[in-house]
Amino acid sequence: MQILDPAVIKVWTIKGALSWGILLPVCTTVDVILFFSDNDTFLPGLWTGLLLVICLAWILIIPKLRYRYWRYELRDEDLYAIRGIWNRVQTIVPLRRIQHLDVAQDLIEGNYDLARLVVHTAGTRSTDVVVPGLPYDEAVQLRDTVREFIAEYMD
Amino acid sequence: MEAPSAVFRQLHPLTFVHYVFLAIVGFAFAALSSPSYGGDAQRYSLIFATFYATVTGPYAIAKYIRFRYHVTSDELVIYYGVFKRVRRNIPSERIHTVSIERNMLARILGTAAVRIETAGTGDAEGNLSYVGVREAERIRNLLRTAQAVDSPESPTSPSFFMPLRRVLLSSIYQFSLGISALLVGVFFQLESFGIVDGRALTSWLVEQNFFSGTIEEFWPLLIALLLLVTFVLGWTLGFIQNLIRFYNFRIELGATKIRRRFGLITLHEGAIPYKRVQSFLIRSNPLMRLYNWHRLEMQTLGLQSGERGFQPGMPFAKWTEITALAPKIRPFSIPESYARVSRLTIRRRTLRYSLLIVLSSVIISLLWWPLALWGLCLLPAGWGLAWLQYLCHRWAYYDGNLLIRRRVFSQQFWIIPVERFQAFEITATFFQRRLGLCTLIVDTAGAGDLRYPRIIDLKREEANRLLAELYDAFQAEATW
Numbered sequence A: 001m002q003i004l005d006p007a008v009i010k011v012w013t014i015k016g017a018l019s020w021g022i023l024l025p026v027c028t029t030v031d032v033i034l035f036f037s038d039n040d041t042f043l044p045g046l047w048t049g050l051l052l053v054i055c056l057a058w059i060l061i062i063p064k065l066r067y068r069y070w071r072y073e074l075r076d077e078d079l080y081a082i083r084g085i086w087n088r089v090q091t092i093v094p095l096r097r098i099q100h101l102d103v104a105q106d107l108i109e110g111n112y113d114l115a116r117l118v119v120h121t122a123g124t125r126s127t128d129v130v131v132p133g134l135p136y137d138e139a140v141q142l143r144d145t146v147r148e149f150i151a152e153y154m155d
Numbered sequence B: 001m002e003a004p005s006a007v008f009r010q011l012h013p014l015t016f017v018h019y020v021f022l023a024i025v026g027f028a029f030a031a032l033s034s035p036s037y038g039g040d041a042q043r044y045s046l047i048f049a050t051f052y053a054t055v056t057g058p059y060a061i062a063k064y065i066r067f068r069y070h071v072t073s074d075e076l077v078i079y080y081g082v083f084k085r086v087r088r089n090i091p092s093e094r095i096h097t098v099s100i101e102r103n104m105l106a107r108i109l110g111t112a113a114v115r116i117e118t119a120g121t122g123d124a125e126g127n128l129s130y131v132g133v134r135e136a137e138r139i140r141n142l143l144r145t146a147q148a149v150d151s152p153e154s155p156t157s158p159s160f161f162m163p164l165r166r167v168l169l170s171s172i173y174q175f176s177l178g179i180s181a182l183l184v185g186v187f188f189q190l191e192s193f194g195i196v197d198g199r200a201l202t203s204w205l206v207e208q209n210f211f212s213g214t215i216e217e218f219w220p221l222l223i224a225l226l227l228l229v230t231f232v233l234g235w236t237l238g239f240i241q242n243l244i245r246f247y248n249f250r251i252e253l254g255a256t257k258i259r260r261r262f263g264l265i266t267l268h269e270g271a272i273p274y275k276r277v278q279s280f281l282i283r284s285n286p287l288m289r290l291y292n293w294h295r296l297e298m299q300t301l302g303l304q305s306g307e308r309g310f311q312p313g314m315p316f317a318k319w320t321e322i323t324a325l326a327p328k329i330r331p332f333s334i335p336e337s338y339a340r341v342s343r344l345t346i347r348r349r350t351l352r353y354s355l356l357i358v359l360s361s362v363i364i365s366l367l368w369w370p371l372a373l374w375g376l377c378l379l380p381a382g383w384g385l386a387w388l389q390y391l392c393h394r395w396a397y398y399d400g401n402l403l404i405r406r407r408v409f410s411q412q413f414w415i416i417p418v419e420r421f422q423a424f425e426i427t428a429t430f431f432q433r434r435l436g437l438c439t440l441i442v443d444t445a446g447a448g449d450l451r452y453p454r455i456i457d458l459k460r461e462e463a464n465r466l467l468a469e470l471y472d473a474f475q476a477e478a479t480w
Helices: A008-021 A023-036 A046-069 A107-111 A136-154 B017-034 B040-066 B102-110 B135-148 B163-171 B177-192 B197-208 B216-246 B286-290 B320-330 B344-365 B371-392 B430-434 B460-477
Strands: A070-076 A077-085 A088-094 A100-102 A116-121 A128-135 B068-071 B075-080 B088-089 B094-103 B109-120 B126-132 B250-253 B257-262 B267-271 B277-284 B292-300 B310-318 B394-398 B401-406 B410-416 B421-428 B439-443 B452-461
Touching: A008 A023, A008 A046, A008 A107, A008 A128, A008 B277, A023 A046, A046 A077, A070 A136, A088 B075, A088 B460, A100 A136, A100 B109, A107 A116, A107 B068, A116 A136, B017 B040, B017 B102, B017 B126, B040 B075, B068 B460, B075 B126, B094 B102, B094 B135, B102 B109, B102 B394, B126 B135, B163 B216, B163 B310, B163 B371, B177 B216, B197 B286, B250 B320, B267 B421, B286 B292, B286 B310, B292 B320, B310 B320, B320 B401, B344 B439, B371 B401, B401 B439, B401 B452, B421 B460, B430 B439, B452 B460
Parallel strands: none
Antiparallel strands: A070 A077, A077 A088, A088 B421, A100 A116, A116 A128, B068 B075, B075 B088, B094 B109, B094 B267, B109 B126, B250 B257, B257 B267, B277 B292, B277 B410, B292 B310, B394 B401, B401 B410, B421 B439, B439 B452
16 A cells, blocks of 8 residues: 655644644733733643643644554555544545546645645545645646546546 | 527516515524624614615615526526626536425415526526416426426326325424524523513512422422423424424325425425435434334435435335335335344443543532532443444345444434445544444435444454445446
8 A cells, every 4th residue: 555755744744733823822812811810820821831732742743643544545446545543544435436536735735745636526424535645746647547547437 | 708688588576575585584683693782782783784785785686687597498598697697508408306496475476486406516506586486387397398208297196195194293203402492592682682571571470479489499390390391392393393394295206206295384396316316214213113103314416405415205104105115216125134233332332421421420520519420320321322222223235235223212224225335434443443343434425414324333354344245236236
């Protein structure tokens, strides 16, 4: 089975830091309010500190674990993917069920020349199966292979 | 873009009455649900009403003027859009469903909404709201004639019909807490507007001297009374809701489509092509099962999103009626025996419920110590529930269909044809992995985010074996 590009760990780390960073102004505001009020229950800077600890632990551990458990394979008639840290998910998407395919790339992924292959089916749970952390050229190649396969069988 | 020629028609002029009615409802809803601060409520409402009328009024007029349609036996052409002009051509052969809907206002005004649906869309692709009733029938007949595959058949007797007595009986089993909650919300908003005086009502109740002594002495009685009122209200509203929805329910099985007609206030009339039916879901609760009553729903592809892909097929029917009619829509047969999931599911579920009970008790005990310790008495109930869930969860792969029965109270029985699968999934949580268990999920088009077929806590080897068997059958059966 194929593994993802290791650079995806950096992408997930940055995205994780940005996601947690949204909470930072909230926690800092709470701490400032508590500092200037008659508060003697909470230590000054408790919430901001707590957030930073969780955030640090999260971005140092989670991306590496996600990367470790992500595997995919384009087989003869389906796309097979295994992922998940706590909840291990094994998905089989028959190629004949694919409605359309996208290669997506955001700014952070673009910086590392990575892309995601998004597979759309008519299903509800697996409507979008996303294979992240693929080198851009490889993602395009994978998309074209699947597209050719579908076109060949449709004929 | 080519301008619509003279053959194009406008919507019924009384469409404006619908717009006004919708505006009033929208305004009332927004005003009632918006935060109000004492005396400022009326002022905010006035500002909101002025803003609403200024923006939506001219937009509604422009929308009406811009909308044009033309129907031939070959296609339906629609021009619409205020800021962005759109011309949509829907070829007749692509049309799957032409349904006519008439709500109470439409019936008073003599208008109807025509909804045209094609394959692969979540919502109606063409929506003519509103045209005259004769015009609606003309459009439907024109498009049906072109489809040829299901031309108007000679009137047949309904394949399934719910007389008033059965609708009333089915309504007895219904319960709706959602509407009760909405009513309570409306009550509080009316109070904030000064229309209802809650304090005066409470004072009046106290003055009646229903009981002597202080309120604190009778709080268990008050809670019991509140629960009783909630139950009665929920049951009454559930009864009314069901009666209005399924009044005069009938379905007819045509050559390629299932025709349905039902509703008291809003009359639903339309057809679902057989090929759009993805799976069946038969639901019941213990009380219904006691008298052998069930509800058949059809999971369909891309019908109105409000129904979340589940369409009522037989809202209240005996098991034999369902097993006689449903296979005519998609063939299936009921196996004599079913397989059970692993017994280890009892252990896993008990552990989960125990953790939940203990954690809740600890949190509540911080507020009401030692009262919350009584919550620990629920631990055996957790084990009981896990055991019942094990007993009620069964599955079978039989005659080209995967059949799954699960849940204790609101029981679900899924029948999924193997050729309708979209994707396969095996998931295993941390606890499931420790016990060598996993969940097998088959994804189908049109299932809900929360309601989808799955077999929970299969042994890993068994899940792999079943997955391989289902996948092989899928490869052999499913078409491109």
